[in-house]
Amino acid sequence: MFYFFYCNMAVQKPSTPRGTRDFGPKEAAGRKYIFSTIEEVFRIYGYAPVETPAMENLSTLLGKYGEEGDKLLFKILNSGDYLSGVQENEMSSPDPGKLALKIAEKGLRYDLTVPFARYIVQHRHEINFPFKRYQIQPVWRADRPQRGRYREFYQCDADVIGSNSLLNEVELIHIIKEVFSRLSIRISVKINNRKILAGIAGAIGCPDKMTDITVAIDKIDKTGLEKVIMELRNKGLSEDSLEKLKPVLEFAGNVNEKINFLRAMLKDSENGLKGLDEIETILRYFTSTDNSINIEPDLTLARGLDYYTGAIIEVKALDVEIGSICGGGRYDDLTGIFGMEDVSGVGISFGADRIYDVMEQLSLFPPDVSGGVKLMFINFGTVEADYCMKILRRLHEYRISAEIYPDPVKLKKQMAYANKKDVEYVALAGEEEIKEGMITLKDMKNGEQNRFPADELPDRLMKK
Amino acid sequence: MFYFFYCNMAVQKPSTPRGTRDFGPKEAAGRKYIFSTIEEVFRIYGYAPVETPAMENLSTLLGKYGEEGDKLLFKILNSGDYLSGVQENEMSSPDPGKLALKIAEKGLRYDLTVPFARYIVQHRHEINFPFKRYQIQPVWRADRPQRGRYREFYQCDADVIGSNSLLNEVELIHIIKEVFSRLSIRISVKINNRKILAGIAGAIGCPDKMTDITVAIDKIDKTGLEKVIMELRNKGLSEDSLEKLKPVLEFAGNVNEKINFLRAMLKDSENGLKGLDEIETILRYFTSTDNSINIEPDLTLARGLDYYTGAIIEVKALDVEIGSICGGGRYDDLTGIFGMEDVSGVGISFGADRIYDVMEQLSLFPPDVSGGVKLMFINFGTVEADYCMKILRRLHEYRISAEIYPDPVKLKKQMAYANKKDVEYVALAGEEEIKEGMITLKDMKNGEQNRFPADELPDRLMKK
Numbered sequence: 001m002f003y004f005f006y007c008n009m010a011v012q013k014p015s016t017p018r019g020t021r022d023f024g025p026k027e028a029a030g031r032k033y034i035f036s037t038i039e040e041v042f043r044i045y046g047y048a049p050v051e052t053p054a055m056e057n058l059s060t061l062l063g064k065y066g067e068e069g070d071k072l073l074f075k076i077l078n079s080g081d082y083l084s085g086v087q088e089n090e091m092s093s094p095d096p097g098k099l100a101l102k103i104a105e106k107g108l109r110y111d112l113t114v115p116f117a118r119y120i121v122q123h124r125h126e127i128n129f130p131f132k133r134y135q136i137q138p139v140w141r142a143d144r145p146q147r148g149r150y151r152e153f154y155q156c157d158a159d160v161i162g163s164n165s166l167l168n169e170v171e172l173i174h175i176i177k178e179v180f181s182r183l184s185i186r187i188s189v190k191i192n193n194r195k196i197l198a199g200i201a202g203a204i205g206c207p208d209k210m211t212d213i214t215v216a217i218d219k220i221d222k223t224g225l226e227k228v229i230m231e232l233r234n235k236g237l238s239e240d241s242l243e244k245l246k247p248v249l250e251f252a253g254n255v256n257e258k259i260n261f262l263r264a265m266l267k268d269s270e271n272g273l274k275g276l277d278e279i280e281t282i283l284r285y286f287t288s289t290d291n292s293i294n295i296e297p298d299l300t301l302a303r304g305l306d307y308y309t310g311a312i313i314e315v316k317a318l319d320v321e322i323g324s325i326c327g328g329g330r331y332d333d334l335t336g337i338f339g340m341e342d343v344s345g346v347g348i349s350f351g352a353d354r355i356y357d358v359m360e361q362l363s364l365f366p367p368d369v370s371g372g373v374k375l376m377f378i379n380f381g382t383v384e385a386d387y388c389m390k391i392l393r394r395l396h397e398y399r400i401s402a403e404i405y406p407d408p409v410k411l412k413k414q415m416a417y418a419n420k421k422d423v424e425y426v427a428l429a430g431e432e433e434i435k436e437g438m439i440t441l442k443d444m445k446n447g448e449q450n451r452f453p454a455d456e457l458p459d460r461l462m463k464k
Numbered sequence: 465m466f467y468f469f470y471c472n473m474a475v476q477k478p479s480t481p482r483g484t485r486d487f488g489p490k491e492a493a494g495r496k497y498i499f500s501t502i503e504e505v506f507r508i509y510g511y512a513p514v515e516t517p518a519m520e521n522l523s524t525l526l527g528k529y530g531e532e533g534d535k536l537l538f539k540i541l542n543s544g545d546y547l548s549g550v551q552e553n554e555m556s557s558p559d560p561g562k563l564a565l566k567i568a569e570k571g572l573r574y575d576l577t578v579p580f581a582r583y584i585v586q587h588r589h590e591i592n593f594p595f596k597r598y599q600i601q602p603v604w605r606a607d608r609p610q611r612g613r614y615r616e617f618y619q620c621d622a623d624v625i626g627s628n629s630l631l632n633e634v635e636l637i638h639i640i641k642e643v644f645s646r647l648s649i650r651i652s653v654k655i656n657n658r659k660i661l662a663g664i665a666g667a668i669g670c671p672d673k674m675t676d677i678t679v680a681i682d683k684i685d686k687t688g689l690e691k692v693i694m695e696l697r698n699k700g701l702s703e704d705s706l707e708k709l710k711p712v713l714e715f716a717g718n719v720n721e722k723i724n725f726l727r728a729m730l731k732d733s734e735n736g737l738k739g740l741d742e743i744e745t746i747l748r749y750f751t752s753t754d755n756s757i758n759i760e761p762d763l764t765l766a767r768g769l770d771y772y773t774g775a776i777i778e779v780k781a782l783d784v785e786i787g788s789i790c791g792g793g794r795y796d797d798l799t800g801i802f803g804m805e806d807v808s809g810v811g812i813s814f815g816a817d818r819i820y821d822v823m824e825q826l827s828l829f830p831p832d833v834s835g836g837v838k839l840m841f842i843n844f845g846t847v848e849a850d851y852c853m854k855i856l857r858r859l860h861e862y863r864i865s866a867e868i869y870p871d872p873v874k875l876k877k878q879m880a881y882a883n884k885k886d887v888e889y890v891a892l893a894g895e896e897e898i899k900e901g902m903i904t905l906k907d908m909k910n911g912e913q914n915r916f917p918a919d920e921l922p923d924r925l926m927k928k
Contacts, residue, residue, distance in 0.1 A: 014582040014802045017519050017570050022583055024590065025512035025597070032513060044860050046867030048489035048835035048885075049496060053616050054518060054572075054602065055481050055538075074519075077539040077568050079606035104541050106481050108518075118478040119486055126488065128884040130870055133489070138518065142543035152517050165870035167849060178860065285850075290857070338478045371512035385631060386749075393754070396508050396642065403510030406594055406629035420592040421512075 019143070019151030025371035030359065031154075033369045034183065034352050035136055038156045041178045042134035045171060047158050050133045052115040054140075055106045062107075064114045064337065072141045074151075075104035108140040112157045113307075113334065113347070120161055121338040129162035136352075148322070150353065159347030166278060169311050169330065170285050172348045176315055176326055177293045179350065184364045186318040187325070189293060192301040193279045194308050194329070196262065199272015203265050204244040206237055213237075217249070218302035225249055248299060255283065255297055262299070278311060307331040313348060320358045326350045372422030374461060377404040378414050380430060387434045388427070391454050398458045418444065425461070429454070483607070483615030493835035494823065495618075498647065498816050499600055502620045505642045506598035509635060511622050514597045516579040518604075519570045526571075528578045528801065536605045538615075539568035572604040576621045577771075577798065577811070584625055585802040593626035600816075612786070614817065623811030625798075630742060633775050633794065634749050636812045640779055640790055641757045643814065648828045650782040651789070653757060656765040657743050658772050658793070660726065663736015667729050668708040670701055677701075681713070682766040689713055712763060719747065719761055726763070742775060771795040777812060781822045789822060790814045836886030838925060841868040842878050844894060851898045852891070855918050862922045882908065889925070893918070 016022055023031060039049075055076060062070055082103045109115050112135045120127060136156045143149055158175060160168040173189065180187045197217070201210040212235040216228045228249070229242055237245075251261055259276055266272030279297055286295050303312050310330030317325055328348030335343045359365055375395065377388040388404050395402040405414045418426050428440045439454040452460070480486055487495060503513075519540060526534055546567045573579050576599045584591060600620045607613055622639060624632040637653060644651045661681070665674040676699040680692045692713070693706055701709075715725055723740055730736030743761055750759050767776045774794030781789055792812030799807045823829055839859065841852040852868050859866040869878045882890050892904045903918040916924070 014524055014586050015521065016517050016586075017521055020517035020519055022517070022587065023513075023515040024587065025514065028513035028515050031515070040863070044863055044865045046837045046840070046865060048837075049487075049492035050489060051487040051492050051495070053480050053484035053486070054604070055484055055616065057479065057481055060478055072543075074543065075541040076572075077541055077564060079536075079538065083563070099547070100541060108540075122478050122480075123486065123488065128881060130881070132867070140518070152519065160870065163870040165843075167843075167853075167868065167870045170853075171867075171870075174857075174860075290853075373510045373512075376510070379631075389631075389634075389754075393638075396638075399504070399508055401508045401510060403596070403635075404631065406624065406627040406631045406635075417592060417594070 017151070019145030019149075021150060021152070027356075029369050029371035030365050031352065031356055033365065034355055034359070035154070035156065037182050038179050038350055038352070039134070039136060041175055041182065042156075042158050045132075045158075045175050045178075047132045047134040050116070050119060050135050051137060052109070052112075052119055052135070054108055054138075056109055056115055056118065058101065058105055058107045060118050061110060061114060065110055069110060072143055073110055074108040074140045074142055075100055076106040076108070077104055078106075109137075110141055111139050112137060112155045112349070113159075116157070116159065117334045118338060120343070121335050121340045124340060127161075130168075131161045132158070133161075134158040148354065148357065154352040156350040156352055157347055159345050161345040162343055164344050166281050166311075168346050169278075169282050169313075172328065172346065173282070173286070173293060173295065173313065174290075176313070176348060179326075180315070183355065183359060185325075185355070185358055185362070187315050188318055189295045190298040190301050190314045190316075191279060191282065191295055192298055192312045193275035194310055194312060195271045195275025195278065196266070196299065197275075197302060199266040199269035199275060200245070200248055200262075202269050202272065204237075204241040206241050209235065209237060209241075213245070214302040217300050220249065220300045251299070258297065258299065275310070282311065303327060303329060307334055309333070311346065317358045320361050322354050322358060324351070325354045325358060370422045372424070373401045373403055374423070375400065375402040375425045375427055376414075376418045376421075376423045377402070378411060378426060378428045379405040379408045380428075381408045384408075384429055384434065387429050391427075391429075391439065391457060394458055395461070398462060400458065400461050424464075427457070481615070483609030483613075485614060485616075489835035491820075493833050494829050495816065495820055497829065497833045498819055498823070499618070499620065501646050502643050502814055502816070503598070503600060505639055505646065506620075506622050509596075509622075509639050509642075511596045511598040514580070514583060514599050515601060516573070516576075516583055516599070518572055518602075520573055520579055520582065522565065522569055522571045524582050525574060525578060529574055533574060536607055537574055538572040538604045538606055539564055540570040540572070541568055542570075573601075574605055575603050576601060576619045576813070577623075580621070580623065581798045582802060584807070585799050585804045588804060591625075594632075595625045596622070597625075598622040612818065612821065618816040620814040620816055621811055623809050625809040626807055628808050630745050630775075632810050633742075633746050633777075636792060636810065637746070637750070637757060637759065637777065640777070640812060643790075644779070647819065647823060649789075649819070649822055649826070651779050652782055653759045654762040654765050654778045654780075655743060655746065655759055656762055656776045657739035658774055658776060659735045659739025659742065660730070660763065661739075661766060663730040663733035663739060664709070664712055664726075666733050666736065668701075668705040670705050673699065673701060673705075677709070678766040681764050684713065684764045715763070722761065722763065739774070746775065767791060767793060771798055773797070775810065784822045784825050786818050786822060788815070789818045834886045836888070837865045837867055838887070839864065839866040839889045839891055840878075840882045840885075840887045841866070842875060842890060842892045843869040843872045844892075845872045848872075848893055848898065851893050855891075855893075855903065855921060858922055859925070862926060864922065864925050888928075891921070 058075065061073055086102050116135060134157060138152050138154050140152050143151060145151060176189060197214055198210050201207050201213050213232065216231045220228050232242060251258060259280060263276055283295060286293055301312055301314055303314060308329035309332040312329040313327060314324045315326035326348060330346040332344045334345050377392060379385050385404060392402055392404055424444055426442045426444060433439055437454055438451055439457055440449060440451045442449045522539065525537055550566050580599065598621060602616050602618050604616050607615060609615060640653060661678055662674050665671050665677050677696065680695045684692050696706060715722060723744060727740055747759060750757055765776055765778055767778060772793035773796040776793040777791060778788045779790035790812060794810040796808045798809050841856060843849050849868060856866055856868055869881065888908055890906045890908060897903055901918055902915055903921055904913060904915045906913045
């Protein structure tokens with residue numbers, strides 16, 4: 001049965017599936033640099049690593065990302081005879097969605113948050129709360145691929161579970177500052193609070209339309225005020241409500257004026273006032289004890305994700321138009337969907353793929369992040385190679401990246417290889433060098449050449 | 465349609481799919497330590513990183529791992545209306561395998577080798593040959609889960625493509641030595657050569673039975689000589705051939721005697737003699753210029769994988785019974801299946817999951833690999849927390865891992881958290897300390913407590 005495919009192989013031009021990518025040495029090295037930078041910051045802030053499987057039971061994933069999200073889940077065909085439990089009539093009048101649930105019980109994770117919620121509930125008795133965990137793993141979405149949107153991409157998440165303290169929000173904003181400062185990316189950080197959005201929905205007379213208002217406001221940057229109002233009118237908001245909402249969206253004063261304006265508007269909303277207190281506490285921290293970060297409260301910031309209930313954070317790069325490169329917020333009932341109530345959490349997620357694009361566009365990668373190598377020995381034949389191998393061993397003891405060209409081919413070919421691989425130094429040892437215990441070192445940048453005792457090589461390279 | 469599932473959620477006990485695992489802080493930290501150790505060694509030996517997508521087109525994967533392997537591939541249901549191209553009669557008399565190919569065009573990668581072969585062919589014009597790449601990524605197999613065998617596990621591969629030189633084999637054996645020496649795992653390294661196995665198959669009169677002989681010999685350690693002979697008899701080897709094969713399998717002399725015995729037996733096999741030359745060249749290197757590694761030639765070493773054509777390498781842990789923890793070999797035609805001929809490669813693969821088990825059993829993880837944190841500030845309230853946050857900022861500048869307990873709860877609760885998290889030091893600042901700019905530091909191991917100017921904290925911790 002599979003033989004047909006095998007025979008076809010010779011004519012088949014191999015490729016990756018649509019929306020997925022290979023990463024060659026340079027890209028992979030750049031990505032590893034981003035991951036390890038983020039990971040080290042997470043670590044020094046006291047976050048511990050967790051990893052979950054790529055596959056989750058579909059029952060864990062379905063219903064968590066809205067109807068649209070369910071459609072974007074990659075489902076994995078049951079192994080073995082996947083049709084065994086399917087009735088004949090289900091096969092002959094097939095409803096693709098219903099049949100899918102019968103023949104596919106597992107799916108690829110869509111984000112890191114739901115698997116983490118599942119992890120918390122499953123391991124609740126082993127976990128040391130408040131639990132600070134980070135997780136850097138790929139996720140998969142059957143989205144229509146387009147520029148900057150892939151079907152496989154990485155998320156880099158840090159969350160604190162089981163603490164209501166706003167210190168967590170403050171620490172997460174510090175992590176954001178630290179990561180992007182290490183990567184040399186200039187950013188703007190916007191914050192808002194879902195409680196304020198809920199308060200506004202109440203104050204304009206439609207507390208049940210909070211989600212619609214949030215989703216509509218989220219688009220204000222892209223579509224403008226008029227379209228947002230139109231969308232909300234279609235969702236059933238009255239003209240009276242819309243008139244009350246407009247001044248909120250148009251208000252142009254400074255931070256304090258905005259907060260005072262809202263404090264008056266939300267005076268009857270306990271929740272709304274709490275949201276204002278929370279945002280003020282966070283802002284006060286960054287104005288009084290630490291003004292290295294410029295945080296802007298933005299009442300139109302909504303972020304689409306439904307599960308946020310408190311602070312919302314969004315980070316954009318200042319020097320590249322690319323959408324948000326990091327975001328997050330507080331959610332008060334993430335684990336409720338798995339039957340564990342009253343666990344508050346707050347987290348952020350870095351978009352490594354977009355960060356890569358920003359760094360590539362602005363040429364921010366340090367020169368040594370290239371997947372290259374420090375030194376290569378030229379291979380002139382067995383005797384010379386044996387001599388070089390001994391020196392090579394010593395370089396490796398010093399943890400200097402170095403290799404010997406494996407075949408004794410023409411010098412020109414070996415030099416071309418070294419050039420292409422961003423080798424910094426080439427080392428040569430011919431008959432004469434071997435007799436005298438010397439080595440000749442060539443600097444590939446400026447072409448300078450030096451001959452000295454081979455023993456000195458590790459020290460000389462360490463200094464460069 | 466999905467609503468039914470959502471409602472069921474409350475009663476559902478969340479779990480990972482069969483054969484997959486979560487990794488909590490301690491395990492994840494241990495795994496990261498293994499990956500980064502292997503990765504650093506790959507890097508200093510001049511290998512550059514490559515990453516390929518988790519999903520491959522099924523046409524890339526099918527037919528590459530034998531009929532058994534095809535069955536063990538995880539197939540991904542096409543997204544959208546996956547039934548649209550399926551005829552009614554295909555649905556009503558379903559052949560599960562045939563239908564699967566219609567409704568699933570992608571699969572999860574089964575190993576890193578075939579995706580890498582696909583990568584080479586696809587990117588042949590950008591690649592700098594000889595191409596030394598490493599790749600550390602998970603793979604998935606729908607195997608029956610059992611102790612030590614998982615459906616998702618990591619492979620850590622290094623390969624050189626486009627060079628016939630035996631120096632590559634030598635360097636890879638050095639990498640093996642270096643990795644396990646850094647991880648403090650004592651190992652035995654066995655090598656053999658498929659050309660010798662081919663030569664033997666020829667010399668005993670059944671050159672076409674090379675694969676059967678290889679597969680059977682591969683089991684000799686587990687089942688013993690008698691069963692191997694029986695299996696080969698069933699595969700159609702004549703009694704004459706079996707009589708000629710026995711002395712090879714039973715031969716008990718030292719390395720040189722073994723090689724001399726084979727040189728006589730394979731005197732008419734050009735390929736067999738070449739295999740002997742290759743194994744001798746590698747052994748000579750390690751006896752003459754570098755005897756830090758004890759390599760044992762083992763003529764019964766066959767390794768199941770079909771694509772090996774030259775050297776075969778297998779590594780076992782000396783102090784734990786667990787099967788091979790690293791293996792590899794030379795393959796002369798890996799990319800041929802994708803229409804690119806005559807590209808020789810040689811590679812090794814570390815089994816990170818088994819290596820983790822070995823290190824866990826022998827308690828080989830260094831004490832600082834625990835996902836823990838160096839210091840935690842006790843939180844006594846807003847004023848104290850603000851004071852500590854400033855010191856915390858400085859510790860982070862020194863890249864010391866440190867955190868503050870987020871909530872001002874009872875001291876006992878905060879200390880219990882610190883204990884469970886393997887925090888090394890706890891720092892306290894009350895009214896008095898704040899007035900005098902001091903900090904009190906408690907060593908969690910011996911309970912020692914010291915009070916000193918807060919400014920000195922980073923330096924004192926750096927020294928510890």
